[in-house]
Amino acid sequence: MSSKTNTQSKNELSLIDGTKFEVKPLKISLLKPFLAKFSQLADVADDNTKSMDVLLDCVQIAFKQYLPAFADNREIIEDNLDLPTVYKVIDAASGMQLSESTGLLNSVK
Numbered sequence: 001m002s003s004k005t006n007t008q009s010k011n012e013l014s015l016i017d018g019t020k021f022e023v024k025p026l027k028i029s030l031l032k033p034f035l036a037k038f039s040q041l042a043d044v045a046d047d048n049t050k051s052m053d054v055l056l057d058c059v060q061i062a063f064k065q066y067l068p069a070f071a072d073n074r075e076i077i078e079d080n081l082d083l084p085t086v087y088k089v090i091d092a093a094s095g096m097q098l099s100e101s102t103g104l105l106n107s108v109k
Contacts, residue, residue, distance in 0.1 A: 013088055015080035021066045023092035034061045034093055055086055062093035 014020050026034055037057045044050035056077060063071035066089070070076050081089075091097050 011092060013085060017080050023066055023089060025095035026062060026065055026093045030061055030065055034058055037061060055090060059086055059089050062089050
C-alpha cells in the first residue's frame with residue numbers, strides 16, 4: 001500500500017527528445033543547494049538571461065536526483081527542455097508552485 005501512495009505522489013515529465021523521468025520534491029541534501037541557487041533569482045529578476053541561467057542551475061541540481069546521467073551536461077539540458085518544463089521541474093523539486101516559491105523568497109528579503 002505504501003508503494004501505491006509513493007507512485008501517486010510522483011509526476012512524470014518528458015524531455016524534448018522523449019526521455020521520461022519522474023519528479024518529486026528533492027531530498028534535503030539536494031534541496032539545500034537548490035534553494036540557495038533559487039534565492040539568487042531575486043537578484044537577477046530584471047535580466048532574462050541571468051534569470052534563465054539561475055533556473056537552469058536549479059534544474060541541474062534537481063537532475064542529480066531525477067536524471068543523474070544528464071545533470072552535469074548543461075548543453076543536453078538546454079537542448080531538451082522548454083520553459084514550461086523548466087517550471088514544472090522547479091515546482092516539483094521545491095515542493096511548491098514557482099509563484100509560491102517566488103512569493104516566499106520575496107517575503108524573506
